[in-house]
Amino acid sequence: MSSKALQKKMDELLYKEDHGLLTVSTTSRTLRKIMANKLAIAGFIVFALMVLMCAIAPLLTTYGPNAIDLRNRLSSPSKGHLMGTDQIGRDIWTRILYGGRISIFVGLGSALGAALIGVSLGTYAGYRRGNLDSIVMKLSEIMMSFPQIILVSILVTILGQSLWNLLLIFILTGWPSMYRMARSQMLSIREQEYIQALQAFGIKRSIIAFKHMLPNAIGPIFVNITLSTAMFILQEASLSFLGLGVPLETATWGNILNVAQDLTILREAWWVWLPVGLVITVFVMAVNFIGDGLRDAADPTQVG
Numbered sequence: 001m002s003s004k005a006l007q008k009k010m011d012e013l014l015y016k017e018d019h020g021l022l023t024v025s026t027t028s029r030t031l032r033k034i035m036a037n038k039l040a041i042a043g044f045i046v047f048a049l050m051v052l053m054c055a056i057a058p059l060l061t062t063y064g065p066n067a068i069d070l071r072n073r074l075s076s077p078s079k080g081h082l083m084g085t086d087q088i089g090r091d092i093w094t095r096i097l098y099g100g101r102i103s104i105f106v107g108l109g110s111a112l113g114a115a116l117i118g119v120s121l122g123t124y125a126g127y128r129r130g131n132l133d134s135i136v137m138k139l140s141e142i143m144m145s146f147p148q149i150i151l152v153s154i155l156v157t158i159l160g161q162s163l164w165n166l167l168l169i170f171i172l173t174g175w176p177s178m179y180r181m182a183r184s185q186m187l188s189i190r191e192q193e194y195i196q197a198l199q200a201f202g203i204k205r206s207i208i209a210f211k212h213m214l215p216n217a218i219g220p221i222f223v224n225i226t227l228s229t230a231m232f233i234l235q236e237a238s239l240s241f242l243g244l245g246v247p248l249e250t251a252t253w254g255n256i257l258n259v260a261q262d263l264t265i266l267r268e269a270w271w272v273w274l275p276v277g278l279v280i281t282v283f284v285m286a287v288n289f290i291g292d293g294l295r296d297a298a299d300p301t302q303v304g
Contacts, residue, residue, distance in 0.1 A: 034294070065095050115178050122185075
C-alpha cells in the first residue's frame, strides 16, 4: 500500500470515528435484531422483573429472611405464608427474595470480574503476541484442564466458606474462558487493514488494542458475560446444595435448596424446594435467552 493510499485510508478512518459513523449504523442494526428476537425481549423482561423484586424485597414481605417461627414449621402455602415455611419456620417467599440478591450478585459479579481480568489480558496479549501471550495461554490451559466444579470445590475447602471467598474463586476459575475468547477475537481483528494503518502511524500498542480493536469485539464479550452469569448462579446453587457454598445461615437460592437433601422434606414438603427450583430455572433461562439474542445480534453474518 502506497503512502498516499495509506494516508487516505487513515484520514477516512479518523473522520468516521470522530463523527460516530463507525458505530451508529452498527448499533442501530444490532438494536433492531434484538428487538425482533421475542425470546430475548421476554428474557430481558423476566430478568428485569426478578432483579427488581429482589431489590425491593422489604416492600414485598413483612418477614425477615432468617426469622424463625417454630410454631409454623413446614407450613404449607397459605395467606400468611405465600410459599409456606421451611423446617424451622422461615418464610420461603421471603428467603427467595432476599436470597436472590446474593445469588444474582454472585453470578453477575463473578462474570464481570472474570471478564475484567480475562478480556484485559486477552485483548493486549492477543494483539501483542510474544512471551506474554504464550505464558498467559499456558496458564489458562492448565486451569481449564481441571473440571471447574472440582477446582472450585478444592479452593472452597482451602480458603473457607464465605460470600467473598466464593466470589473470588469464581473469578479466578472463570477468567481463562474469557481470555481465550477475547484473544481469538484480537487475532482476527489484528490482521485487518485499518489496524495495519494504525501501526504504520506509530500509535501505541495499548491504544490500538483497547481503543480501536476491543470495541469491535464487544458483542461476543457481552454474550459471554451473560452466559457466564447463568453458569455461576448454577454453580453457586450446586455448591450450596452440597454445603460448600455461601454459609448456610445466609439466604441464597442454593441454601434454600440445601434442605431438599432430607428425603422427608423432598417427598412431603414440596413447597420448600420446588418454588426456588423453578425460580432458578426461570432466571437462568431468561439470562440464556438474553445471551442468545445478543449473540445473534452481534453475528456479522446475520443480515438484518
